[in-house]
Amino acid sequence: MTTVTTSPSAPVSAALDKTVVVSWKAPIAFAVFTVLAAVLFLAAGSHGEATFKLSQANDVIQLPDVTLSxxxxxxxxxxxxxAITVVSALLVRAKRKVGIWLVVLFAAIFLIGFLTWAAAGSRTPVIPLPGLLAGALSLSVPLIFGSLCGVISERVGVVNIAIEGQLLAGAFTSAVVASAVGNAIMGPALGMIAASISGVLVAFVLAAFSIKYYVDQVIVGVVLNVLVLGLTSFLFSQVLAPNAAVLNSPPRLERLPIPLLSEIPLIGPMFFRQTIIVYLMYIAVAVVYIGLFHTRWGLRLRSVGEHPQAADTVGINVTGTRFWNVSLAGAIAGLGGAFFTLGSVGAFNKEMTAGAGFIALAAVIFGQWDPIKATLAALLFGFASNLQNTLGVIGSPVPSEFMLMLPYLITILAVAGFVGKVRGPAAAGKPYIKS
Known part of the structure; x- marks a missing residue:
């Protein structure tokens, strides 16, 4: 049962900012996962110990290994x-929202139990936690950029199915430009700029057809994905592959450890020994969140996505607001594509995004169209992908296919409404025809 209360006489801004949702779905989801954990950890649990390595060999501060029964x-x-399930139920009963911090705490406890259970039954019951977390963040970077793109686009009223194409276009152009320039500093810098421009160009096409000519946004997005995939695959085979040394050998971005912060045990290597594009991701998440919910730009953007007629009545240019914000979202997605070639793989390959754009779109829905929640959802996908690699290395009996399936299963539950409100912006996907 869900109760939504708003002030009917308040203006659009108050309606957007003062909506309160009280739902029993979070306690129900907590209860389901608690029962699942009881069955998995207790009934089907393995006897033994699991060791968590908290430090790497080159860390200045060495933490002792932790062994858990x-x-x-x-x-x-x-x-x-x-206990958390009971607390969440009491909060809902008192008509208070279940905070995201409680969800994160619940997930962390479940994760500790799952890792201990999985490692205890493996051939080598040692989990290198710093490597696991750092690898998860690396896999999450393009997903986070893509999810920010999706949040901005859908908040302004345009369903962006073309995130996959924008990521792929960014990966292709960054590789070509950085390789052609060749310089270890200027090459990656110009490659990232070119990636953002390519993302904007794809967004221009999406915006022009869906906003100006009222073509179905989902169809335009799908066509753009196919177009970019075919175009980059053709150019890779005909141009890049025969001239790989000149056009497909981009300089890699160097890691830039932040003094002092990079030496913090466990989280230092994960967050503060990264490349410039990862630091730009941190900034992008903060700027998008603050901009959406604490600035006039964000208020106008959200009003256009919720009630374009009301926004038009108070003098907001609906078409212009949608067009330029979809373009901004494309620039962010293009920068995420540059991570594949400049920060991760090191060269462009066919279909190298491997569906990352669609995973980012799922993170947008799972994150309830909120930049912070979408970022956490993207981190979940990245963590699950890297966890299946780690469990495979230590010889865990948990099937890797199950780990790859888990984030998608959670997303289906989110879309079904078991983890709270999942209603998107009211005008998303609907063309605005001024009367």
Whole structure:
């Protein structure tokens, strides 16, 4: 049961900012996962210990390894998860929202229990936590850029199915430009700029057809994905592959450790020993969040996505607002594509995004069209992808296919409404025809 209260006489800004949602879906989801954990950890649990390595060999501050008993940890995690479930139910009963911090805490406890359970039954029950977290962040970077693109686009009223094409276009142009320039500093810098421009160009096409000519936004997005995929694959085969040394050997971005912060145990190597494009991602998440919810630009953007007629009545140019914000979103997605060639793989390959744009779109829905929540959802996908690699290395009995399936299963539950409000912007996907 969900209760939504708003002030009918308030202006659009108050309606956007003062909507309150009280739902029993979060406690229900917590209860389901608590039961699942009890069955998995206790009934089907393995006896043994799991060791978590908290430091790498080159860390200045060395933390001791932590060894956990599978049986004790399973019981503690299940009890704590049950307690959080009760707390969330009491909050909803008191007509208070279940905070995102409680969701994160619940997920962390479940994760500790799952890792201990999985490692205890493996051939080598040692989990290198710094490497696991750093790899998860690396896999999440393009997903986060793509999810920010999706949040901005849908908040302004345009469903952006073309995130995949924007990522792929950014990866292709960044590789070509950085390789042609060749300089270890200017090459990657110009490559990132070119990637953003290519993302804007794809967004221009999406905006022109969907906003000006009222073509179905989903169809335009799908066609753009196919177009960019075919074009980059053709150019790769005919141009890049025969001239790989000149056009497909971009200089890699160097890691730039932040003094002091990079030496913080566990989180320092993960967050503060990264390339410039990852630091730009941190800035982008903060700027998009603050801009959307604490500036006039964000208020206008959200009003156009929720009620374009009302926004037009108060003098907001609906068409212009949608067009330029979709273009801005394309620039962000293009920069995310540059990470594939300049920060990760090091060269362009056919279909190298491998559906990252669609995963980013799922993160937007799972994150309830909020930049912070979408970022956390993208991190979940990246973590699950890297976790299946880690579990494979240590010889865990957990099938890797299950780990790859888990984020999508959670997303289906989110779309079905089991983790709270999932209503998108009211005018998303609907062309605005001025009367």
């Amino acid at each position: 599978s049986e004790v940890t399973s019981w503690v995690c299940v009890v704590l998860m049950a």
